[in-house]
Amino acid sequence: MIRCEHVTKVFNKGRANEVVAVRDVSLEIAEGKVAVLRGPSGSGKTTLLSLIACVARPTSGRVFVSGKEVSKLPENFLTSFRREHVGIIFQQFNLIPELSVLDNVTLPLVPTPIPPRESRKRALELLRRLGMEKRSSFKVRELSGGEQQRVAIARAMIANPRIIVADEPTAHLDTKLAEEFLDIMRSLKQEGRTIVIATHDPLVYEHEIVDVIFDMRDGMLVGVERR
Amino acid sequence: MSLEKHRNLLDYAVSFLLRRKGKNFATVLVFTLVVFTLASVVMMMGSLKQEARETLSLAPDITVQKIIAGRQGLVPLEYATAIEEIRGVSRVEPRIWGYYYDAEEDATYTIIGVESLTGLPFEVRGNLSESAVIVGEAIAREKRLRIGDRLILRDHRGEYVKFRVVGIFSSRSALQSADIIVMPRSEARKFFGIPKEYSNDLAVYVANPAELSNIAIKISQKLPDARVLTKQQIRETYDAIFGWRSGVFLAAILGAILAFAILVWDRASGLTAEEKKEIGILKALGWSTGDVLEMRTFEGVVLALNSYLAGVLLAYLHVFYLGAPLLKPVLLGWSTLYPEFELMPAVTFEDLILIFVISVVPFLAAIVVPSWRASTIDPDEAMRGI
Ligand SMILES: Nc1ncnc2c1ncn2[C@@H]1O[C@H](COP(=O)(O)OP(=O)(O)OP(=O)(O)O)[C@@H](O)[C@H]1O
Ligand SMILES: [Mg+2]
Numbered sequence: 001m002i003r004c005e006h007v008t009k010v011f012n013k014g015r016a017n018e019v020v021a022v023r024d025v026s027l028e029i030a031e032g033k034v035a036v037l038r039g040p041s042g043s044g045k046t047t048l049l050s051l052i053a054c055v056a057r058p059t060s061g062r063v064f065v066s067g068k069e070v071s072k073l074p075e076n077f078l079t080s081f082r083r084e085h086v087g088i089i090f091q092q093f094n095l096i097p098e099l100s101v102l103d104n105v106t107l108p109l110v111p112t113p114i115p116p117r118e119s120r121k122r123a124l125e126l127l128r129r130l131g132m133e134k135r136s137s138f139k140v141r142e143l144s145g146g147e148q149q150r151v152a153i154a155r156a157m158i159a160n161p162r163i164i165v166a167d168e169p170t171a172h173l174d175t176k177l178a179e180e181f182l183d184i185m186r187s188l189k190q191e192g193r194t195i196v197i198a199t200h201d202p203l204v205y206e207h208e209i210v211d212v213i214f215d216m217r218d219g220m221l222v223g224v225e226r227r
Numbered sequence: 228m229s230l231e232k233h234r235n236l237l238d239y240a241v242s243f244l245l246r247r248k249g250k251n252f253a254t255v256l257v258f259t260l261v262v263f264t265l266a267s268v269v270m271m272m273g274s275l276k277q278e279a280r281e282t283l284s285l286a287p288d289i290t291v292q293k294i295i296a297g298r299q300g301l302v303p304l305e306y307a308t309a310i311e312e313i314r315g316v317s318r319v320e321p322r323i324w325g326y327y328y329d330a331e332e333d334a335t336y337t338i339i340g341v342e343s344l345t346g347l348p349f350e351v352r353g354n355l356s357e358s359a360v361i362v363g364e365a366i367a368r369e370k371r372l373r374i375g376d377r378l379i380l381r382d383h384r385g386e387y388v389k390f391r392v393v394g395i396f397s398s399r400s401a402l403q404s405a406d407i408i409v410m411p412r413s414e415a416r417k418f419f420g421i422p423k424e425y426s427n428d429l430a431v432y433v434a435n436p437a438e439l440s441n442i443a444i445k446i447s448q449k450l451p452d453a454r455v456l457t458k459q460q461i462r463e464t465y466d467a468i469f470g471w472r473s474g475v476f477l478a479a480i481l482g483a484i485l486a487f488a489i490l491v492w493d494r495a496s497g498l499t500a501e502e503k504k505e506i507g508i509l510k511a512l513g514w515s516t517g518d519v520l521e522m523r524t525f526e527g528v529v530l531a532l533n534s535y536l537a538g539v540l541l542a543y544l545h546v547f548y549l550g551a552p553l554l555k556p557v558l559l560g561w562s563t564l565y566p567e568f569e570l571m572p573a574v575t576f577e578d579l580i581l582i583f584v585i586s587v588v589p590f591l592a593a594i595v596v597p598s599w600r601a602s603t604i605d606p607d608e609a610m611r612g613i
Contacts, residue, residue, distance in 0.1 A: 050610045053610075055510075055511050056606070075515075076515055079510070110522075159513070167610060
């Protein structure tokens with residue numbers, strides 16, 4: 001379960017370029033549900049997603065993830081919490097081009113005691129599931145956009161997190177690949193994982209797997225649509 | 228804290244380095260060059276120091292000369308008798324030696340008379356008759372002498388004297404033996420025309436080293452016109468010339484300059500936007516600031532150790548196999564004094580530590596400090612393509 005209570009995020013506080021990216025947002029996403037953050041560019045989707053994914057801390061308000069108040073956790077706990085509980089699929093995929101597909105996928109497990117053989121085994125299983133096992137030794141830059149996204153999904157899944165967040169996951173994909181992405185999300189949902197997607201792509205928010213849509217404007221939550 | 232985690236980070240650092248050979252090649256090259264220069268200086272200094280130590284170990288405890296009109300003159304043998312009477316003196320040896328100018332080769336040799344050619348730490352072969360000599364390697368090379376060959380020299384009256392070469396000094400201590408001719412003392416006396424009751428100087432040996440300076444003072448008091456040189460004084464002279472301290476000082480200055488150059492170079496190339504982005508991604512994926520820093524430090528250590536080993540190895544080859552051709556012209560004036568001087572391999576553990584400290588440590592700082600700043604990048608930067 002994810003819960004935000006009066007969450008506000010201010011960038012460059014007290015300076016001339018101060019931006020209130022998220023303003024007093026309260027919301028709740030039940031476990032195993034698929035939620036969409038919807039809104040125009042600059043409305044604060046990515047910022048709110050960062051707060052939910054535990055990569056940033058709110059300026060004020062409280063964020064609870066899987067029963068823990070993460071907005072209160074000190075940095076080092078937040079880091080390991082994030083690794084174990086949240087998988088992130090970035091807007092630009094954020095793969096490391098010099099590394100092979102396999103090494104990109106195992107990246108989150110490097111600073112853990114899990115032996116390389118075990119992480120590689122897990123990565124190969126995920127890649128097989130995503131139809132990418134033949135690409136495992138490829139360099140990332142040798143892959144197509146759709147393939148890169150699958151690598152990004154596999155990487156988000158490697159620590160077996162209960163929560164997946166994805167920022168504009170279909171922005172670089174054509175319709176067919178976007179459908180495939182949603183199919184993968186469906187199977188993750190079937191495993192009981194909670195999924196949060198920031199998007200303004202109708203293909204995503206109109207999809208049948210979506211349970212709830214949060215509409216954002218200027219950092220504020222302006223509407224909730226439950227299905 | 229688990230060891231596995233650190234091993235994973237190290238593995239990752241190494242595999243990442245291997246994947247970015249191009250970029251790291253330049254770093255390794257520059258750093259290897261720095262270590263090479265430093266190590267060459269330190270090794271050369273170490274070798275000179277070793278050479279001086281060996282020379283010194285052969286020197287007598289006290290050398291007594293007689294000064295006549297401000298210059299070195301012949302020492303009467305009564306002086307030896309007088310010194311022998313001093314308590315604590317174990318042995319006094321009147322020495323016969325001198326310089327010999329070889330017009331043919333335009334070179335100056337040192338001729339030394341010894342009691343017996345057999346007691347020396349050199350292999351001798353052939354008939355040890357009156358006219359037998361042992362020559363230094365440099366002379367043998369210049370004059371193309373082999374054991375058994377004849378050597379003709381002109382004595383103090385200008386008359387030709389025939390000698391037979393029975394041995395050649397190895398260059399274990401080149402500074403010592405390269406241009407030396409050793410012959411029986413009686414022959415040397417005849418050759419230089421030194422009267423029976425005189426010698427060039429006296430080598431005095433002392434039973435107890437602690438009494439050395441006391442005995443030296445007693446000799447000066449007893450023989451006011453004698454110049455008394457102790458081993459200690461010679462050592463100080465050597466130290467001033469090839470001094471360890473001056474060597475370290477030089478090396479440290481060179482090190483500082485080169486480390487600075489590296490820093491500037493590193494700053495100029497800096498952390499690229501890609502590297503920063505990469506750090507942001509790692510942090511968003513659950514790497515802590517400490518994990519990132521540890522990985523970067525491993526990268527630095529691996530690079531530094533490789534460069535260090537390569538630099539030290541190259542310096543060893545440069546100094547001891549090639550004779551430090553790149554440094555000789557820069558360092559000291561001795562190369563003109565001893566153009567044939569061969570550097571003996573003499574690398575101590577301390578030398579290696581010294582090179583390590585003044586090269587690897589600043590290098591690591593240059594790698595780790597910028598990364599340390601970058602590793603504090605907020606992970607949410609990765610959410611927006613920086
Ligand atoms: N690190 C930051 N420093 C300053 N301002 C920021 C920062 N991150 C976001 N902002 C600002 O906060 C606001 C919300 O940004 P955010 O990226 O959350 O919007 P978004 O809804 O994801 O937009 P888009 O659809 O274009 O991705 C924007 O005005 C943005 O300029
Ligand atoms: Mg965004």
